[in-house]
Amino acid sequence: MAFEVRDRDLMGRLGRLRTKSGTIETPVFLPVVNPLYQRIPPRRMMEEFKCRALITNAYIIKRHYGDEPMLDVHKLLDYEGVVATDSGAYQILVYGGVETTPEEILAYQRRIGSDIAVILDHPTGWRASKRRAEWTVEETLRRAEAALPLIEGDKALWVGPIQGGKYIDLVERSAREMARMPFDIYALGSPTEVMERYMFTVLVDMIVAAKTNLPPDRPFHLFGAGHPMMFSLAVALGCDMFDSAAYAIYAKDERYLLPYGTSRLKDLSYLPCPCPVCRRLTAEELREMTRGERVRLLTEHNLYISMAEVDAVKQAISEGSLWELLEARSRSHPALFSALKRLSRYRDLIERRSPTPKGKGMFIFDSASLSRPQVTRHLRRLTENYWRPPEAHRLLLVKAPRTKPYGRSPQYRRLLKALEELGEASSVHVCFYDAPFGVIPEELSETYPLSQFEATQPLDRETLEFASTQVARYLEGRGYSQVLLLAGAEEFDALVERVCGEACRRLGIPLSTIRDRDPWNGGRLEALKGMLKGRPLGGLQMGEAG
Numbered sequence: 001m002a003f004e005v006r007d008r009d010l011m012g013r014l015g016r017l018r019t020k021s022g023t024i025e026t027p028v029f030l031p032v033v034n035p036l037y038q039r040i041p042p043r044r045m046m047e048e049f050k051c052r053a054l055i056t057n058a059y060i061i062k063r064h065y066g067d068e069p070m071l072d073v074h075k076l077l078d079y080e081g082v083v084a085t086d087s088g089a090y091q092i093l094v095y096g097g098v099e100t101t102p103e104e105i106l107a108y109q110r111r112i113g114s115d116i117a118v119i120l121d122h123p124t125g126w127r128a129s130k131r132r133a134e135w136t137v138e139e140t141l142r143r144a145e146a147a148l149p150l151i152e153g154d155k156a157l158w159v160g161p162i163q164g165g166k167y168i169d170l171v172e173r174s175a176r177e178m179a180r181m182p183f184d185i186y187a188l189g190s191p192t193e194v195m196e197r198y199m200f201t202v203l204v205d206m207i208v209a210a211k212t213n214l215p216p217d218r219p220f221h222l223f224g225a226g227h228p229m230m231f232s233l234a235v236a237l238g239c240d241m242f243d244s245a246a247y248a249i250y251a252k253d254e255r256y257l258l259p260y261g262t263s264r265l266k267d268l269s270y271l272p273c274p275c276p277v278c279r280r281l282t283a284e285e286l287r288e289m290t291r292g293e294r295v296r297l298l299t300e301h302n303l304y305i306s307m308a309e310v311d312a313v314k315q316a317i318s319e320g321s322l323w324e325l326l327e328a329r330s331r332s333h334p335a336l337f338s339a340l341k342r343l344s345r346y347r348d349l350i351e352r353r354s355p356t357p358k359g360k361g362m363f364i365f366d367s368a369s370l371s372r373p374q375v376t377r378h379l380r381r382l383t384e385n386y387w388r389p390p391e392a393h394r395l396l397l398v399k400a401p402r403t404k405p406y407g408r409s410p411q412y413r414r415l416l417k418a419l420e421e422l423g424e425a426s427s428v429h430v431c432f433y434d435a436p437f438g439v440i441p442e443e444l445s446e447t448y449p450l451s452q453f454e455a456t457q458p459l460d461r462e463t464l465e466f467a468s469t470q471v472a473r474y475l476e477g478r479g480y481s482q483v484l485l486l487a488g489a490e491e492f493d494a495l496v497e498r499v500c501g502e503a504c505r506r507l508g509i510p511l512s513t514i515r516d517r518d519p520w521n522g523g524r525l526e527a528l529k530g531m532l533k534g535r536p537l538g539g540l541q542m543g544e545a546g
């Protein structure tokens with residue numbers, strides 16, 4: 001197998017892809033290089049920008065050089081790294097057709113020595129009707145089928161493109177059918193327009209639809225993904241490779257890329273970037289250069305920034321912080337943040353496909369953080385694999401103290417002592433309630449990630465509602481004979497009180513509540529002891545804030 005996965009985080013992977021011109025690490029960004037003219041010579045890309053792979057266009061080479069003998073794409077570009085070639089599909093999208101056949105361009109890519117080659121697919125594009133989109137899927141599958149005997153045993157890695165555009169059911173079908181054919185790499189076609197229009201939520205749906213129907217042991221390429229601010233999103237969803245000309249196109253338009261957005265050079269007072277171009281020059285000096293020089297230097301900056309962001313993503317995977325990077329980048333643009341929120345639809349999938357976390361502390365900022373696999377995993381385990389201690393039939397649900405692990409906090413120790421004095425330590429099950437996890441049984445409070453997380457204070461309403469819903473879910477089917485609630489007096493406590501009230505009425509279990517701004521103070525513990533001794537409930541329903 002040419003592809004080996006070495007580390008994972010979320011659905012992203014750090015891998016190695018073996019090609020006939022050497023092994024490259026993934027995720028990898030392939031800058032699109034014009035075969036006829038380069039602002040940054042490919043040799044410099046390798047030496048100064050650490051570009052170990054690039055992509056160029058076999059169709060343009062064929063039109064320009066035709067059947068020139070001994071043509072080798074590495075020599076043509078003066079580049080010893082890995083060269084991928086596209087087949088002219090993009091030209092079909094832009095010009096409506098190409099002057100070649102699928103067989104011709106396939107043979108041509110073999111002849112010029114491409115390391116990674118793409119069959120000539122038929123891109124769906126953004127404006128295609130459903131019928132037209134369906135046809136592009138069928139036509140691409142027909143061409144893929146016809147290509148198989150022609151590429152069998154070839155040393156290049158061959159890419160099977162997935163089409164379907166914004167029609168998610170078509171993307172699924174296209175991926176399912178393509179997966180039956182033994183391509184080395186699978187790729188999602190025609191999302192360029194989706195990305196240009198910043199329709200990142202559609203992109204999330206497209207990538208998920210393709211990825212979930214493809215063999216996980218093969219690399220997955222995203223065509224036309226070029227803005228560094230979306231690299232972490234693409235990788236988190238399982239993209240191993242992407243290519244784009246954005247670094248050069250933006251430069252021509254005098255736009256300056258950053259991992260958190262885009263600026264026009266004319267609007268910049270400073271160059272907030274550590275790359276050699278931006279350290280050497282001021283924004284003013286850059287503006288005063290000749291147009292050619294300015295565009296060249298902007299191209300260099302844009303490429304530096306893109307390559308550095310790939311390294312940031314790789315580092316995040318290796319230390320298990322890809323989610324943190326993804327959340328930070330998502331704040332760059334509302335469209336990206338919408339994509340982050342879209343992940344809530346795929347919580348179960350993300351949890352199933354994410355590796356065991358590396359035990360790193362976890363940050364919960366707001367409801368967007370709820371799609372983290374650690375949250376889903378705790379809730380799933382609580383529902384599927386957790387039983388309360390059988391003799392502990394009375395639930396004492398207390399607001400989580402400030403110190404973690406909750407089960408080792410001085411507050412909990414005092415409570416435990418009080419229960420022991422009453423001889424009730426075994427009949428009472430102490431659970432903490434907290435956002436975002438909902439219920440944390442005392443005996444689980446030291447397990448990951450229940451004592452290794454930090455949450456914003458106060459959390460947003462959506463997160464608090466999510467957590468209180470989890471409290472209600474926890475109560476279902478546990479067989480408690482009584483619920484005692486020791487609650488605080490904030491927004492979240494009121495929500496928990498309400499859902500507990502509803503759940504206990506539904507389940508026919510008695511509920512007693514003590515509510516206090518500081519539910520852990522000594523007086524409240526005395527009241528709790530009284531309640532456990534069975535004093536009439538009426539006298540113990542404490543009022544607001546004591």
Ligand SMILES: [Zn+2]
Pocket residue numbers: 271273274275276277278279301302304
């Ligand atoms: Zn720079």
